[in-house]
Amino acid sequence: MKQLVHKLYARGELSKEELVDLLEHMDVETRKELFRLARLRREQAYGDKVYMRGLIEFSSYCRRNCLYCGLRAGNREAERYRLSPEEILECCREGYELGFRTFVLQSGEDPWYTADLLAALIREIKAEFPDAAITLSIGEREAETYRWLYEAGADRFLMRHETASRRLYQALHPSMSFDHRRQCLETLQSIGYQVGAGFMVGLPGQTAEDLAEDLNYLQTLNPDMIGIGPFIPHDQTPLGNAKAGSLEDTLVMVALARLFLPEALIPATTALGTLHPEGRELALKVGANVVMPNLSPVAVRKKYALYNNKICTGDESAQCRHCLELRIEAAGFSVDMGRGDSLKALASRRHA
Secondary structure, eight states: OHHHHHHHHHHSOOOHHHHHHHHHTOOHHHHHHHHHHHHHHHHHHHTTEEEEOEEEEEEOOOSOOOTTOTTOTTOTTOOOOBOOHHHHHHHHHHHHHTTOOEEEEEESSOTTSOHHHHHHHHHHHHHHOTTOEEEEEOOOOOHHHHHHHHHHTOOEEEOOOBOSOHHHHHHHOTTOOHHHHHHHHHHHHHHTOEEEEEEEESOTTOOHHHHHHHHHHHHHHOOSEEEEEEOOOOTTSTTTTSOOOOHHHHHHHHHHHHHHOTTOBOBOOHHHHHHSTTHHHHHHTTTOOEEOOBOSOHHHHTTOOSSTTOSOSSSOHHHHHHHHHHHHHHTTOEEEOSOOOOHHHHHHHHHO
């Protein structure tokens, strides 16, 4: 299997058959070599830098009913909250003081935040912090809304494709369309956003073929960012008793994503840190290069419960930032608090 890893490192691609073969026969030595080459490829692209984003989870309301998510509309036990535009702005102020130059505004699909309200908020953030980047993660909206928010000053948009398997997508997202999800990602790219996609590892019913499809889809889409995390069940969902995805399988997919898309920004996710005390550091060592400490008010953090036992819900923003910085440096990396645009975005700016 090692020869397939070396082929991927040399060429940046494998056929679906080769990829499935690699995933189904991944032994310890092959995995070790994959992790080594993924870290090397990351260092060639981004050096030892780890970019820090300030995450603001501003609403736990969601109109969707995804089977795995604690925020699903059908979860009547969920504690819901919404931050006002002024509260969101206050989180940005605190984050800016702490050195953050990217704010990630994330929520469930909550139509209470209209296009006009969000555009006004984005303009306000940009007016106060013109050197900061704004990333949105608010789910599916109309193309016109995406355009309006981009014109207001939003720079990036994160929206995981969740799974490239139509069968799995339709089973897990009863109120949603597989084709529309992809269409949204293409629309965001065409408007000019730096776009993030991604998927979960270890979903019930997921196969090696499905994971191979995820990587092939990402290579076709060529996003600026790739979010990969383990499936972790939430006990108030239909999948509450399902088995969680594994640390090793998720790290393998992070490493493969780095070799498939060397210039992508890849977060070491909070979900990995929930699965293992050093999950984020381990992800950084196999190709990830972004972390997103929480800037949300401590009073609401536990309410943004996508899955069980989420970490860092009780820490103040300054604690989150400094704790992560120490951990990143102890793992052998350096923190970069700048905007941290993707190499793809920087190259297109140079050629514009």
